[in-house]
Amino acid sequence: MDSHPIVQHIPRLRRYARALAGDRHLADDLVQDTLERAWTKYHLWRPGSDLRAWLFAIMHNVFVNQMRSRRVEIEQVMEEPPSAPVRATQSDGLELADLERALSRLSMEHREVLLLVAVEQMKYAEVSKALGIPAGTVMSRLSRARARLAQNMHLQSNVVPLKAVK
Template sequence: MDARLLVEHIPSLRRYARALTGNAWAADDLVQDTLERACGKWRLWVVGSDLRAWLFTVMHNIFASQVRRTPPHAVVPLEDAAQEIQGLADTGRDHGTGLDLQRCLMQLPEEQRAVLLLVTLEDLSYAEVAKVLGVPVGTVMSRLSRARVRLQELMDGAAAPARPGLRRLK
């Protein structure tokens, strides 16, 4: 295995992990777990196929496993994430918008947030996202649509945080 192949993908893996977790420490741990798993399972990657998509698949599977194993009350409080983001932000920038976006992203259901981030932040095609997440392309499209609508509602302040199992009627 040539480590240079992995190294060029670390920035995008870190960016996606940070957006998924909302926490710099958890994101770095997720990237490290992803790289360790990729190195251990290197023989499963098909030479000539999209290494970036394969790495995102590995990361998504690790993250999904972590979410399933983590008790619901062990989620990082939004205030902690906001303080961490504020501490990392440039002092001359408007903190409100960035914090609002991060807070709103973290309120999206995990499956919607993953699709939204892979399409918009990582610029993957719908087919690539479907492969990474192991879902049909139509599911990617509907999750993306719902994520965009919900994010806009949250950013506009027009909706209270969604409660699991309840759907808004229009």
């Protein structure tokens, strides 16, 4: 087994891609395109800097390009019910199948931020680096993504996040 640092990140790239793209094959296509780009650009990676953030930034760019070039295809996939069987069906009272469906109805921008924080457990600063957006934008997208997700699951009627509590 190849012990190159890039290879060690493949399982996490696959997980993120799966959550992002929904479909297994589309997700692995996304990972493959990301890796091809990462291998060819590896000489540009600055040793000592965060390799994971670098790889996720590449995946973000590849994903954005793929969405642009095959928007129609992706939208069709997103409208289908989740194809992969969900192993665990419940988490703390949440139906995971509902959660997956609700997630797939989020916009790409919201999905990315939410997944990097919740699934990949990145710090906000890392998310900002990986997606190339300011920290404030990470915060506002995260806030809206969560409100939308809860709304999609009919768990929360109030979708307008409070700006401040007085």
